[in-house]
Amino acid sequence: MLVSLAIGPTITRNAWLKNIKETLATEGYSTFPLSEKDAKEFFSNLWEKDGKKASIIAYQVKELHSRHDEKLYQYFPKESDLADIVKKYRTISRTVKNDKIHTMPESFSKVAFVNYTFKDEEFVTRNDTLFFDYPLKDTDSTSSKVFSFYVPKQNWLDKDIKVLETESARFEVEFIKFGQWENEKHERERGLRLRGMLFME
Secondary structure, eight states: HHHHHHHHHHHHHHHHHHHHHHHHHHTTTOOOOOOHHHHHHHHHHHHHHHHHHHHHHHHHHHHHHHTTOGGGGEEEEEEEHHHHTTTTTTSEEEOOTTTTTOOOOOOOOOEEEEEEEEEEEEEEETTEEEEEEEEEEOSSSSSSEEEEEEEEEHHHTTOOOEEEEEEEEEEEEEEEEEEEEEETTEEEEEEEEEEEEEEEE
């Protein structure tokens, strides 16, 4: 058991370092460690070319830096605040359908992908405004935190619904649609379809 625990993290660490080294080489860097300026330019340029790759490297650098891994500092400046340099590039999601990229906003540290259909009883309309609550379950599924959002009617009319914000959370909208219909019993039903990224403090 002790051997397994020791080998696992070592393999991961070595794979990350190899990925970092190969990406730096591909981007034309050969003199190490990079200066703070070069490190910022590396991530900025990589982000412009390949956001997904930049987010992966940023995550790996952040994790290795948090562990004070000396081998990381062969490539990046140890005296710099690497966590701050990579912050805007980490935790980025690229959705398959529209290839949209979301970047972790300042002051937020958690993110969840939302693809949810709200039933009629899960939202209300009041004074030309649509209100709904989204319950985000914890990983153990024993508890959840509820985030409350609202959309004014004018936003629906203008089709201008890109960001929904509430206390301690920000939702970047990829798709949102509100519909009404009749079921087989000729009863009116309503539904709200929502997809995007939920950022939390």
